[in-house]
Amino acid sequence: MGSVIEESVAGLLGDVGIAAVPLEVTGKAGLPSVFRVDVMAGASVGAATAAAARLWQARGGPAARASIDLGHVGMAFVSERLFKVAGSELDLWADLSGDYATGDGGWVRLHCNFDHHRDAVLRALLTAPTRDSVAAACGLMPAVAVEEAVLAAGGAAGALRTRSPWAGFPHGPLVRLTRTGEGPVVPLAPAARPLEGVRVLDLTRVIAGPVATRTLAAHGAQVLRIGAAHVPEVPGLVLDMGFGKRSCHLDLRSAEGRAALRELAATADVLIQGYRPGALSGLGFGRDDLKALNPSLVTVDVSAYEPEGPWAGRRGFDSLVQMTTGIAEEGMRFAGSDRPVPLPCQGLDHATGYLGAFAAISGLVHRAESGGSWHGSVSLAGTARWLDSLGRVTPGAGQDPDDDLIAAVNTPHGVLSFVLPPGTASGLLPSWDLAPAIDGSALPVWI
Incomplete structure (x- = not known):
């Protein structure tokens, strides 16, 4: 497995x-999974670590040299499950979040961790806020119809699909990194750590984007x-992702809020955002706006669905993407289960987060060598x-957590x-x- 991970990291760096x-x-x-989750995890952490070493x-x-321990990587990929507040584990799922059988013999997953997403489900299904009521409503509709109704109401849902439909969608590179404008070379001063300063x-918010910034x-x-204050969060998850x-x-x-963000962005090195496509552009923080504000940014x-695909603007979370791309369906078939079988972790979230950090660090390397603004x-x-x-x-078998890797x-x-x-x-x-x-x-200031 080590050689596969090494080859994957070499390929990502080359890309x-x-x-x-x-x-x-x-x-x-x-x-443990029928999918090679350990390779994905090791390669994504390895790529971010190798890029940090190269920047240093x-x-x-x-x-530059890098090393990873796969046992440690596996623990990091379930960090939110191992995280405790005053000895108590996090309650990661709201009551109505989960998989529901549908009227056509299929399945749909509803994401109700945010109140406005829960309310969208209830509006779309015209049902009471209990799990039994939601299950009964889903049982009267085809899976895709539930998904479409919830999305139209402003919610987040994903119908169980095989991998075939997604395989036919257009797609781009795993990590896209492009030079988007001219700007001066910005070498970083010698430092005791790769990203110091x-x-x-x-x-x-949630997991993928916060993992990227937590890694930086x-x-x-x-x-x-x-x-x-008006943007909902998953309270315990904010803590695990807030280190x-x-x-x-x-x-x-507000004009004041936008002015403060412009001032921060003008002197930032990196900006990582997880809004749906177009949301920041509408507020004056699109790619061209940011490039004009800071030509060295x-x-x-970080998005749910690929920017090149037809679902680019669709709301999505790891658990939903596992449903729509066929991962949960293949896990179900392999296990001989009568319900969707997800990955053993929020693996898409965590891997995407480390890949986001990798893209950011790689942009800094290029900026230090040839200047310009870079977008990943x-x-x-x-x-x-x-x-x-x-x-x-x-x-294979899972591994027990190593207490020496928990602080x-x-x-x-x-x-x-x-x-x-x-x-x-x-x-x-x-x-x-x-x-x-x-x-x-x-305060919204650099220190």
Whole structure:
């Protein structure tokens, strides 16, 4: 498996024009699935770690090399399940979230973790807010009809499909990184960590985007997360994804909020956003707007569905993308189950997050060598396509967590137990300087 991961990382580096970095792969895989989840996990963490090592070398650090332990990577891919607040695990799913049998013998997954998505489901299905009522309503409709009704109502849903329909959709590269404009060469000063002094704006939530920015923070970046009081969050998940970050609130519906974000973006190095396509453009923060504001900015878009595909603007989450792209259907058939069988983790989320970090760091490498503004994009569905391409295996056994890779910190939220960040860049272990902040507690300024 190590050689497959090494080849995958070499290919990813080559795809974005970054010189090869030696990678050592150790440890035993621990994410059992018919899909090669361990390869996906190892390669995505390995790519981000290798890029960090390459950037560090470019700014006067040691010769680039990287290493990953697959057991540690596996724990990182279930970090939200191992995370504890005052000894208690997170409650990750709302009562109405889950898989429902449909009237045509199919299945649909409803995502109700946000109140407005739950309310959209209830409007679309004309039903009461109980699981039995929602199940009864789904049982009267075909799966795709439920999906379409919920999406039309402003909600998030995914009908179970085989892999064939998705295979026929147009698609782009797994990680897209392009030079979008001219700008000066921006070499970074010598530093004790790969991303020390790099300013990152985090306009993401849930898992994939926050994993990307959490990874940048672990390699030394200063990350400022931009949220808003009116934007819903999954409370415990915000904590697990909040290590290494400060948190401020800006209402981008207001002129004051937009002015503050423009001021931050003008002096940022990286901006990672997880809004649906077009949402930021409508607020004056599209790609061209940001390029004019800061010709040396590296931007990365994290989306559910591939930007080139017909579902580019569709709401989506990992669990839904597993349904729509055929992953849950193939898992169901392999296991001989009568209901969808997902991956053993939110693997599309986590892998896409590390790939987003990889894109951002690669953009910084290019900026330091040839200047310009750089734009990257990654998607959950693109990651699903990559996972599908890696082939199939007979699932092995899972691995028990290694307590040595779990740390604890006392915070205003209580004692938080968390998985340490994986990967080693040129002999340096990544680490977070900051415990999760109180949401919205920071001023919208760089420090």
